[in-house]
Amino acid sequence: MKTGDGGVVTTTLEQAMEWGRSNSLWPLTFGLACCAIEMMAIQAADMDIARFGSEVFRNSPRQSDLMIVAGTVTKKMAPRVRRLYEEMPYPKYVIAMGVCVIQGGPYNQGYSVVLGVDKVVPVDVYVPGCPPTPEALTHGIMLLQKKIRNETDR
Amino acid sequence: MVEVIEETTGKDGRKVMKVAKENLLALLSDLKDNGFTHLSLITGVDRKSKLEVVYHLHNMNKNEYVVVKTETLDERVPSVTSLFKSADWDEREQYDLMGIVFEGHPNLKRLFLPDSWVGHPLRKNYDLSKVQYINMDENGDDYATFDPGDGW
Numbered sequence: 049m050k051t052g053d054g055g056v057v058t059t060t061l062e063q064a065m066e067w068g069r070s071n072s073l074w075p076l077t078f079g080l081a082c083c084a085i086e087m088m089a090i091q092a093a094d095m096d097i098a099r100f101g102s103e104v105f106r107n108s109p110r111q112s113d114l115m116i117v118a119g120t121v122t123k124k125m126a127p128r129v130r131r132l133y134e135e136m137p138y139p140k141y142v143i144a145m146g147v148c149v150i151q152g153g154p155y156n157q158g159y160s161v162v163l164g165v166d167k168v169v170p171v172d173v174y175v176p177g178c179p180p181t182p183e184a185l186t187h188g189i190m191l192l193q194k195k196i197r198n199e200t201d202r
Numbered sequence: 203m204v205e206v207i208e209e210t211t212g213k214d215g216r217k218v219m220k221v222a223k224e225n226l227l228a229l230l231s232d233l234k235d236n237g238f239t240h241l242s243l244i245t246g247v248d249r250k251s252k253l254e255v256v257y258h259l260h261n262m263n264k265n266e267y268v269v270v271k272t273e274t275l276d277e278r279v280p281s282v283t284s285l286f287k288s289a290d291w292d293e294r295e296q297y298d299l300m301g302i303v304f305e306g307h308p309n310l311k312r313l314f315l316p317d318s319w320v321g322h323p324l325r326k327n328y329d330l331s332k333v334q335y336i337n338m339d340e341n342g343d344d345y346a347t348f349d350p351g352d353g354w
Contacts, residue, residue, distance in 0.1 A: 124316075126335075127338040167354055
């Protein structure tokens, strides 16, 4: 992005699209277990992800861009998670929140839990923790924004 | 008077009674007449050679609990749904996860897992190495498979 002396901004259409997209990530209201409590905290006044453009948790998958999988995904829930993901319009992103969603966590040896939601839907950002703090999830959303804008930390 | 095999008191002061499964219905019926009208919980224990079923009863007026235990060698126990309506789903849960067959139950089918699930997962001899997956058919009903299929 270049700023000229005359107050004119030049950019590519692609960069402008990415900028707009990354600053209006609307998450889906979707909580499966205890991680959902921490997810609720990030949209409340203290953390307030509206500062990063994620103003509102949409109640319909058709109006949301981001699915935060918050909580243990059981095998019975897995087909439903996939259906919700398929109902979301493109472009769509997924954050795996918590260690249960990443690889099963404490239920790793069990019979009923999906060992990683990435077996069911593609995941963009993994946020580890049991549960992750609201700050960690906010960091995860900021990482996803950087990913959408093709920026890297390294 | 119903014959009780062993009567002890637990650490929390609850009376624990062991009874043969033939006398189970008679004992629970007696307790129900003596004020223990609420069946709060049914659990199952896998002792490898035998299965144990535990009934927790609550007396609402005196706030007392009593625990009734019974054992079975052939996975069969009489159903107590004729005495306590709440036993219906409790017994279905025990059938689902422990494989205990409750004789005389009106609708003994799985409560949590799909009907096509193989085995009872809380049994000691359940084979965890054979992973089962759950998929949804067109009607929205679940079915269990060993083959992951499209959705996975």
